Amino acid sequence: AQSVTQPDIHITVSEGASLELRCNYSYGATPYLFWYVQSPGQGLQLLLKYFSGDTLVQGIKGFEAEFKRSQSSFNLRKPSVHWSDAAEYFCAVPNQAGTALIFGKGTTLSVSS
């Protein structure tokens, strides 16, 4: 069955430091993969998505993610974190029918000054 695992519940990064958030998926075929961000009190906003092609995907706000089939991973990265990046981040894959998204439990990012 399709599933997503985000191993890190909470990560703290210093402002200006690099960031990597981990996502591992279980999916029967070549997956579509998504990263969403949720700021406090807000809904979820799409950061980036992978459907096919280049395995390094660029998103909004300076984020990127790399699809690695051999590791079943789709980790999110940012070279230099800003205080405004503090939020909760969710990785997602389609359900078996391909009609809805299944989300990981999320990683909360705190940014220290």
Place this chain on the structure above:
Amino acid sequence: DAGVIQSPRHEVTEMGQEVTLRCKPISGHDYLFWYRQTMMRGLELLIYFNNNVPIDDSGMPEDRFSAKMPNASFSTLKIQPSEPRDSAVYFCASRPSGRATGELFFGEGSRLTVL
């Protein structure tokens, strides 16, 4: 363009009361989703509609929960009677048809507290 609109943003009620959450999807979107977010379980898909027809309600926790979509621009999620364990943030999302699974557009959520 208006996004997905949910109401109320916050609801505090007492156990046993009926709760109705409302959602207006983005115009032209054929799919509408209801998700529930809790600390323990994360984001859970409750039910989704395609062209106003419920497609999969296997995520609805129990018979106390019901959802309707009487037309393309309105959906409700009802809990009757409510219980403290229903306290959560309920999100509505929509997307257009086309690609098998595309981006979901989320509302800002309805935070429900059942005392």
